[in-house]
Amino acid sequence: MISDSELILNPDGSVFHLHLKPGQIANTIILVGDPNRVDVIKSMFTDIEYQIANREYVSTTGKFNDTRITVVSTGVGIGNIDIVMNELDALVNIDFESREIKKEKKKLEFIRIGTSGSLQKDIPVNSYVISEKSAGFDNLLYFYEDEGKVVNEEFRRLLRILIGGHSIFLNPYVVDASEKLLDQLKSKEAFSGITITSPGFYVPQGRELRLSKKLKDINQKLSDFEYHGYKITNYEMESSALYGLAKMLGHEAIAICLVIANRLNNQANENYRDNVKELIAYVLHKITNHD
């Protein structure tokens, strides 16, 4: 039995942060960083069941092309993904009455729609990038006992060599996207490759305002790196934890991002919201039509 302090439920029976109750989430779940993005997706839905907001976590469930889909905003960063993934899994795989883990496990499909910074000169601003693999420059997965079962050990070794003597604070873990979801999302319209999930937006992604970075030429090194034909394509801040937790919990996960900055060409699009809307439409059609 899982105690009150490990799985905290609110007085109305909803799960602690997300404020959702069992039965309220669909098997297909879109995750977005920005809570405002939930309204954009909701405006494309029919049969909307509810919208619930607590902190940065805004959730809604509705239908697109007759497919029931839940949207949850995660806010920024890995810590939020730990909360969102554990609570969404608990909603389907833990009995909230008995506080026991269910015998029959439900598999969920997670599609993250985000924004990101390109690490390739020929992946321009406004491109779509699917994260075929995600390399976590955070350390979340190392707290989990099963981490070794889901990470790519060879890739970890090569990345540690690339970052040299800084491996005391940086030990990247690499996890694959769901092949099933990759097949659904891939097209000529989208680039794909390896995404770096960073624990910060500024110095951890090589951005120096008033503070300097330890890893001097990291973005060029990452850009030049190649692994079995895969190139490192972009930076964002959530997919490594999403992929790792989804795999350990038995779910499918993928991330697709709009490039809003190109770090090699020093370009940015700060008016990206219409482009995100187009990316959302792209994803909704792909996951519901499979065309």
Ligand SMILES: O=P(O)(O)O[C@H]1O[C@H](CO)[C@@H](O)[C@H]1O
């Ligand atoms: O646009 P979202 O989904 O928030 O994704 C990206 O944007 C945020 C940083 O600006 C980080 O969350 C990063 O992963």
Ligand SMILES: O=c1cc[nH]c(=O)[nH]1
């Ligand atoms: O450069 C960028 C842009 C969006 N999100 C990131 O994490 N990095």
